Amino acid sequence: MLKKINTRNLQLGMHLHELCGSWMAHPFWRSKFTLTDAEDIRRILDSGITEVWIDIAKGLDISGATLEEAKRSVTEVLVKAERVPGVEAHTPASMSDELRRAAMICAKARKAVVSMFQEVRMGKAISAEDAGELVDEISSSVARNPGALISLARLKTADDYTYMHSVAVCALMVALARQLDLDQQGVREAGMAGLLHDLGKAMMPKAVLNKPGKLTDGEFHIIKNHPVEGHRLLVEGKTASDIVLDVCLHHHEKLDGSGYPDRLAGDSISLFARMGAVCDIYDAITSNRPYKVGWDPAKSIRKMTEWCKGHLDERVFQAFIKSVGIYPVGSLVKLGSGRLAVVVEQSEKSLLAPRVKAFFSTKSQTHIVPELIDLSHPSVTEKIVGREDAAKWAITNLDELWAT
Structure with a gap:
């Protein structure tokens, strides 16, 4: 039987079923296990998590808990369980x-x-x-x-x-x-x-x-x-x-x-x-x-x-x-103008026309002011003419360029 309790009431011997709150705040890679080490309780308290679900069929119950409290906890978790993991809509992000x-x-x-x-x-x-x-x-x-x-x-x-x-x-x-x-x-x-x-x-x-x-x-x-x-x-x-x-x-x-x-x-x-x-x-x-x-x-x-x-x-x-993508994020490409660019994002319109950041002139062999270019935009005449080897141009900061 599942029950939600405050983390201040955690005891060794309890079986954790779920840590409430954001997964990013969880101090463990999993949430279902029996508490056998006082250090684990300390880690939960230090994480800022205030509530957890315990399974009293697999471990100790909180002392003094009533049957009605347990029933309410089970009802709450059953309602939550009706939501299928991962099916909620995710708003696209830049x-x-x-x-x-x-x-x-x-x-x-x-x-x-x-x-x-x-x-x-x-x-x-x-x-x-x-x-x-x-x-x-x-x-x-x-x-x-x-x-x-x-x-x-x-x-x-x-x-x-x-x-x-x-x-x-x-x-x-x-x-x-x-x-x-x-x-x-x-x-x-x-x-x-x-x-x-x-x-x-x-x-x-x-x-x-x-x-x-x-x-x-x-x-x-x-x-x-x-x-x-x-x-x-x-x-x-x-x-x-x-x-x-x-x-x-x-x-x-x-x-x-x-x-x-x-x-x-x-x-x-x-x-x-x-x-x-x-x-x-x-x-x-x-x-x-x-x-x-x-x-x-x-x-x-x-x-x-x-x-x-x-x-x-x-x-x-x-x-x-x-x-x-044909040119995945992080790829070094050469544009028709002779500039080198790093791919920063794919385009929904064409695999051959991602968003790139131009940063180097092969004609003058110098770095230039970085410029973001959406190659799929109708007004853009630039296009990729091929991939390039970063070592050939002594470029060592390619990953920094696309990730910032």
């Missing part, structure tokens, strides 16, 4: 507005995934349901402006790759699912699968996982076991859906049967696993890794187009391009 919110979500999400991986390494079972709030927050951001959180999550350090990769793939899966016109449940399943697809890496030796150089055949064999380990962990948690389990196990399969762990081919690979493969590869090659610097987003799209045949589902990949 890139600049959503970047601020997305930065906070990324920071919170990183801590949440770090905590999740730590619990796995400590032998604790992971409940997929507990990640629901995190998936909902990421989904809401993507609904308001898909480019913001996806682009910020790409700016991970090599040390943060394992954790922020999960966040980035979650966001990419949500955006792709929306592009494929999946229903709300399908979008949420895709996001959950993206967040948990690499859980098995928590069981990989850190020396191998974070190795700065090329892996030996033996080390690669170890890493290739992470889908199986992740699947095992989620099965033990007993709450992951068949879709989440499938993506975790099969996001490294290839259409020609050369993938792993089961060497599935063609129609044996589900739609969601095909989606997971595309999103996983894109974030991997655009991110800085311990052994290499990430590629420019536009270069990554071009490379994936070359790899697509035999490896990736072409229909899914085309939908993915529509969701992130």
Whole structure:
């Protein structure tokens, strides 16, 4: 039976069902667990959260509570439960507005995934349901402006790759699912699968996982076991859906049967696993890794187009391009005038005409006053003539340019 109580009445032995208030204020990655450590109560009080839901069927009740109070609490939570997570309308936001919110979500999400991986390494079972709030927050951001959180999550350090990769793939899966016109449940399943697809890496030796150089055949064999380990962990948690389990196990399969762990081919690979493969590869090659610097987003799209045949589902990949753009946010492009510009936002009118920020003249080889240009506007004659390599022009602040 569920009951809402003031956080001042929390006691060890109570089973938390939900922390009230904004998810951003929550001090934990999950909200359903039994309080066994006084430090956890202190963290809740310090967070500013004033009320929580407890489940008195799974833990201690508040002393002196009456049956009528309990009945009122149950009625309140049942009314709340009628609202389906993630289906409320999300007002579209500009890139600049959503970047601020997305930065906070990324920071919170990183801590949440770090905590999740730590619990796995400590032998604790992971409940997929507990990640629901995190998936909902990421989904809401993507609904308001898909480019913001996806682009910020790409700016991970090599040390943060394992954790922020999960966040980035979650966001990419949500955006792709929306592009494929999946229903709300399908979008949420895709996001959950993206967040948990690499859980098995928590069981990989850190020396191998974070190795700065090329892996030996033996080390690669170890890493290739992470889908199986992740699947095992989620099965033990007993709450992951068949879709989440499938993506975790099969996001490294290839259409020609050369993938792993089961060497599935063609129609044996589900739609969601095909989606997971595309999103996983894109974030991997655009991110800085311990052994290499990430590629420019536009270069990554071009490379994936070359790899697509035999490896990736072409229909899914085309939908993915529509969701992130032919020139994704952060891409360095050359305009017809000879100016270099960085892509700052996609246009609903054309994949070839995003909003860009021109900042460099290739003719004078000097930086110029930055100018925002909507290439899709009827009065604009500028157009993209190709992508450019930042290193060629000694440009080192590209990410600062699009993110500010």
